Amino acid sequence: MDATTARRFFQEYVTTIYEKGRVEELGRFYTRDVVPHPDIPGMEPGLNGMKVVIRSWLDAFSSMRYTTDSFVFQRDIIAPRISVNAVHTGDFMGIPATGRKVTVVSHPHYRLEHGKIAEFWDMPDMLSLLQQLGVFSAPSLAAWYPTSRLGITKNKPELVAPMVAGVGLVREYERV
16 A cells, blocks of 8 residues: 555545444454554454444544544554544533534554554543543643743743643743
8 A cells, every 4th residue: 555545545434434424334444353552441352342432432522524634654554643623412431412612633543454454553632622521621831831941931922832732822921
């Protein structure tokens, strides 16, 4: 598979499974014994477990739209950077539907075998998602990036940390 074919494969996968919700077609994209990383506690192994996990996301979020922000393909690894926009319309991790629009950023890696996903690694930005669902408020980024460590003082506006846990931080500062 070349990079162009890999990108088409990935786009067809997200369109078919997530945007159209055709979980029954998952076998077109995953091997029967697909391995997720990290392991999902209590998940049935292989394709059947993936169907349950994906169905839980589709039951919790509607109007899913994927944007591929960047795409890397090397040998047998697909590594996109994706943004997913959706609406929280069902229970998710015990959180009742809020009706809120959310955006989740992720950098999954998929290892292909015979033209299907055999293994994948994913860690979506769950902190940002839970903040958007109102589970808790954003922590103070000043605690993570104290201005004294950055060598700045208040006076001049500029973006200091563009993305930390999905939250932008604008500070007034002057370099010292």
